[in-house]
Amino acid sequence: MNHRHKRPIDRRLLSALAEHPVVASLVGVETVERFTTTAAPLGILASIPLGDLAATVRQTLAAGKIGFVNIDSTPGLGHDPGALAYLQQIGAVGICSTRQAMIERAAGLGLLTMQKVFVTDRSNLRRSMQSIARSQPDLVQLMPAVVLRYVERQAREVGVPYLAAGFVQAEDDVVEALGHGAAGVCTSEERLWELRRAALRAS
Numbered sequence: 001m002n003h004r005h006k007r008p009i010d011r012r013l014l015s016a017l018a019e020h021p022v023v024a025s026l027v028g029v030e031t032v033e034r035f036t037t038t039a040a041p042l043g044i045l046a047s048i049p050l051g052d053l054a055a056t057v058r059q060t061l062a063a064g065k066i067g068f069v070n071i072d073s074t075p076g077l078g079h080d081p082g083a084l085a086y087l088q089q090i091g092a093v094g095i096c097s098t099r100q101a102m103i104e105r106a107a108g109l110g111l112l113t114m115q116k117v118f119v120t121d122r123s124n125l126r127r128s129m130q131s132i133a134r135s136q137p138d139l140v141q142l143m144p145a146v147v148l149r150y151v152e153r154q155a156r157e158v159g160v161p162y163l164a165a166g167f168v169q170a171e172d173d174v175v176e177a178l179g180h181g182a183a184g185v186c187t188s189e190e191r192l193w194e195l196r197r198a199a200l201r202a203s
Contacts, residue, residue, distance in 0.1 A: 017183050020194075021178060024187070029052050042184075067094065098117070107137070116140075132158050149176075170192075174195060
């Protein structure tokens with residue numbers, strides 16, 4: 001597997017995931033407001049209206065959170081270098097996208113990156129793993145979570161920490177994903193956001 005321009009995962013992410021394996025999936029401004037009152041350190045900001053994005057990013061930063069802006073689901077943001085420049089301007093620290101080119105550009109600008117991958121079959125899995133090996137994001141969001149048991153070996157080989165996402169609805173789903181080598185999970189289930197790894201080990 002090609003690992004060119006590999007960079008180490010950001011220590012802030014390693015530290016956050018070591019204690020808090022659940023990354024909050026935030027849809028809309030209201031869920032971001034609730035997220036900022038929790039102990040969860042990591043979140044993905046999706047479907048935030050462009051007019052609210054700057055204030056929302058500032059809100060997450062003020063709460064000491066690391067937020068990845070999902071540029072694929074931010075209406076009006078676009079997929080060009082201007083979008084990344086705007087995100088830098090408003091203080092965003094990370095992006096989430098399915099697009100390899102955007103991940104590579106964002107990494108070049110010093111932004112944290114999370115590449116979203118949908119696995120539908122074996123040929124799609126090969127292409128996805130090749131894309132990740134080229135772009136070397138900080139984190140991979142692997143969807144849906146239920147495929148992880150079948151693709152664990154390939155996901156490990158690519159050498160990038162991965163998060164299971166999609167249909168993560170209960171604590172057992174978190175435990176299963178971690179058991180298959182995931183660094184964490186992404187979920188919109190608010191009752192899971194504050195789960196700590198130590199509590200999962202003890203349960």
